[in-house]
Amino acid sequence: MLWVPAVVALALVVLPVVGLLTRSDLTRLPSLLVRPSSLSALRLSLETAALSTVACVLLGVPLAVVLARSRVPGIRFLRSVVLLPLVLPPVVGGLALLYLLGRKGFLGELIGWATGAQVPFTTAAVVIAQTFVAMPFLVVSLEGALRGAGDRYERIAATLGARPWTVFRRVTLPLLLPALGSGVVLSFARALGEFGATITFAGSLEDVTRTLPLEVYQQAEVDVDSAVALALLLIVVAVVVIALARPRALEGVRS
Structure with a gap:
């Protein structure tokens, strides 16, 4: 009985791609893809997605550990706030970033006064928008892995005299590695396909903010x-990114 909904679900994912293939003019495909504007958009997409993924790791790993291990009051509310970009329409996120970091935003005015620089409609704005929408995917993966693994090994290491940084580096991080691989893939893929927050906060300027x-x-x-x-x-x-990276993440889970 499960085959029927499974086939319908697979068709829902695959058939739209087949529709694109049937609509495409394969004879013109190479010439269309090597246009300067196309290559520029591809390069910018890969560069900004890579940078935003690095930002997701640097910021998301500590955040996931805090959300999973902290017992302070209000942590459940903080968890809901962190996951908000998962359910918000991306254009709403773009507006929120614009009114925070824009010329009239309270933080944007401070940046402009201190440095004379403006964040919106720059390549940096693309990276910020992509990080905003992609980081929750990493946090969800890591927090779930930490909560599932429990804190027994960390408590044992602490009772043996290990300092907090040593516990994090020698115990917590190894526990996170399988989930980290999966989270990095999801974050990169989400950043690569980001549209709404980017066009609202960064605009669509060729060679500057116009991603693929x-x-x-x-x-x-x-x-x-x-x-x-x-x-x-x-x-x-x-598909190539997921196919190359996902098996390694799954291998870490099996081990």
């Missing part, structure tokens, strides 16, 4: 064949 999803949207209004070709390219890149 924004280029697809731009081309859809003027050249459908080009938009379809770029959409297929984005799908291929995402």
